[in-house]
Amino acid sequence: MVSLYTVIPNPSSSTKEVFARRAFLPEHQNNLWKIETGFVRTFTYLEDGTTVALGLWGPGDVVGKALSKLDPYQMECITKVEATVLPLEEWSQLTETLLTHIQQAQELMVIRSHKKVETMLLKLLAWLSKKFGSEVEKGRLIDMRLTHEDLAEMLGSTRVTITRILGQFEQEGLIARLSLHRIVLREEEIWYYEI
Numbered sequence: 001m002v003s004l005y006t007v008i009p010n011p012s013s014s015t016k017e018v019f020a021r022r023a024f025l026p027e028h029q030n031n032l033w034k035i036e037t038g039f040v041r042t043f044t045y046l047e048d049g050t051t052v053a054l055g056l057w058g059p060g061d062v063v064g065k066a067l068s069k070l071d072p073y074q075m076e077c078i079t080k081v082e083a084t085v086l087p088l089e090e091w092s093q094l095t096e097t098l099l100t101h102i103q104q105a106q107e108l109m110v111i112r113s114h115k116k117v118e119t120m121l122l123k124l125l126a127w128l129s130k131k132f133g134s135e136v137e138k139g140r141l142i143d144m145r146l147t148h149e150d151l152a153e154m155l156g157s158t159r160v161t162i163t164r165i166l167g168q169f170e171q172e173g174l175i176a177r178l179s180l181h182r183i184v185l186r187e188e189e190i191w192y193y194e195i
Contacts, residue, residue: 016084021145025063025075030088032064032097038081039132039144043153044070053154055104056144058132062086062097079145112155120155121165125175129185138176139186146181 016036019025025033025040033040035057042054042063054070056078057063065073066088091097111123125142133140148162155162166183169175176184 016082019077019081019083021077021080023077023081025077025081025083027065027073027075028085029065032062032066032086032088032091033075033083034062034086035059036082036084038077038079038083040081040083041076041078041150041154042068043074043076044068044072050156051153052156053108055101055108056128056132056154061100062091062093064088067098067101078150108154117155117157117161118165118168120157121151121162122169122174124151124154125169125183125185133185136184139184141178142183142185144181148181 019038037059040057040061040063042057044052044054046052054068054073055063063075064086065075088094107127111120111127114120114123128142128144128146129140132144133142135141147159148166149159151157151166152159152162166175166177170177174186176186178184
């Protein structure tokens, strides 16, 4: 896959690099990336081309090919990202980083295990608002610029289904959709939906 970045960082330096939205962080076997600003999604592909979401990461999180045995392993910037390359042998918090990856994988596994796509999407939005959201007047703002296709890939669904369900959630008052794929989750409204 062709990367959209223009500068290949020197693996032995700890300089910050800036990547455009939809660019891919370079894969270095012996280095990790610490996300300073922005959001990155990690994923792989099945033999039939189906995308499998592995995680969503934001400021302070660490990602890298060295944390996975999957091939391919892609790290796509879903927003503009500023990240620092970390030599693996110098990263002193490897255990903490691995635990964070395991915990997120388990949380996403549980979300994807629900039978109904509506429930999966509501649980995913609640998880996103808890992990990455910010408090606003009418709920929690998820300001990640996730497309309907991004959400569908995370849940193993289709873009059309996600679009339909988001419209349904909006009509029911569970969410408010803003420009640039931003969503406000009205947490006080979702408790009854889960019963």
